[in-house]
Amino acid sequence: MNKLPFPFPLEPSQTIRLRARILTALLARDEGFCTVPVSSILPSTLSEMLRLYDELFFAGFLRQAYGDLRVTVSTRLTSAAGKFLYARTRSRRMENAEIRMSGDFLFRLNEGPFLLNGLNVSTAQEAFLVVFEHELCHALETALFGTTGHSKRFLTLANGLFGHTATTHSLPTRRAEAARDGLLVGMSAAFPYQGRMLTGRISYIGKTASVMVPDPRGEYRDRQGRRYTKYRVPLSQLTRI
Secondary structure, three states, rough: OOOOOOOOOOOOHHHHHHHHHHHHHHHHHOOOHHOOOOOOOOOOHHHHHHHHHHHHHOOOOHHHHOOOOOOEEOOOOOOEEEEEEEEEOOOOOOOEEEEEEHHEEEEEEEOEEEEEEEEEOHHHHHHHHHHHHHHHHHHHHHHHHHHOOHHHHHHHHHEEEEEEEOOEEOOOOOOHHHHHHOOOOOOOOEEEEEEEEEEEEEEOOEEEEEEEOOOOOOOEEEEEEEEEEEEEEEEHHOOOO
16 A cells, blocks of 8 residues: 555554543533443544544544534444445535434443454444544545455555454344344234234334235235335334244
């Protein structure tokens, strides 16, 4: 890899020391971020997290590349622990860059250990930082090369900066937790609705489940012409059939 505008690669001991420094600073400024599980995280804490990573790991490169790179937490993000998003103008200039972190994952994590991106971490707060590092590498690769993915180049960046050796995690997803309770997409299930029990097929599992219930006047129709009404049902109210 060609010479980068910041120190690269870092010694593993230096990466560990800088990550610990950032974690200590965030815990000291945000009481909600200290709880187990995490109860809240302030927008100013997210901004400070980005600033510290950019200064300590990238020598301010991300601020120069993006100007305003936003960091947000979304409880609606349930299928991934984090995402890097951006748009391009007609002149191919990047704008509206954002790292969106999943509060759905963060606010449900209790004690570890957790395996993320090839690293074992012991707390939800450390897990949050490691997920953030992964998304930072997507932002970095896009700024440097115009595209990003989980290629060998990406893994070289993630390993050289943060010691990541993989691009996957074992954090509990809503779908995995539902599967442990015997609920799977495609399965028939019953649930109470307005004093009666309805039966349908599970089509999606997130914070709630989508259940397609046969209904001659339903707005959804399958390939055989059968009609359905879709209901969003709390997982706790579903009974497997």
